[in-house]
Amino acid sequence: MGTELERRGVPLVPGLWSAAALLTHPEEVGRVHQDYLAAGATMITTCSYQATPLMYRTMDPPPKDPQAAIISSVYVAKEAIEKFEKGEREPELEGERERASVSASACDPVRVSGSVKKSKYEGESVNASASA
Numbered sequence: 001m002g003t004e005l006e007r008r009g010v011p012l013v014p015g016l017w018s019a020a021a022l023l024t025h026p027e028e029v030g031r032v033h034q035d036y037l038a039a040g041a042t043m044i045t046t047c048s049y050q051a052t053p054l055m056y057r058t059m060d061p062p063p064k065d066p067q068a069a070i071i072s073s074v075y076v077a078k079e080a081i082e083k084f085e086k087g088e089r090e091p092e093l094e095g096e097r098e099r100a101s102v103s104a105s106a107c108d109p110v111r112v113s114g115s116v117k118k119s120k121y122e123g124e125s126v127n128a129s130a131s132a
Contacts, residue, residue: 001047004032015058019051023059023069026076033080044080046073 002018010028013020021029033044048070056066063069 001029001032001045004035005029008032013059016050016055018047019049019055019073020059022047022051022073022076023056023063026072030076030080030083033077034084037081037084044077046077048073 002012005018005021005025005028006012008028008031010018010021010025012018018029029047036044051066051070051073053066053070056063056069
């Protein structure tokens, strides 16, 4: 995910890597998910590796609600699956080639895999999981 986001011009934040894109470029994270699905992926990751409230505090400026950013990783992935299955894929940025849509009937179920960590931050714990 990080390499593909970087190739598309999305800046990665040291320490957070691609998890910063959940805040700065969530649409592009979704497009990468859709492109992976079009390439035949049956499992996508949530782009949440390194996403913890503590790590998000290293951003300048830090997000107001790091927990929401972490949880949004699941929703971005699930929305990408839904758009892909409905044939609502968006082309890559910068006029790059569009890929053919695949109908939902031709797709196997897609699994979402996440790395949402449990962490203590200002007295609250963060714990999230989901499947699609």
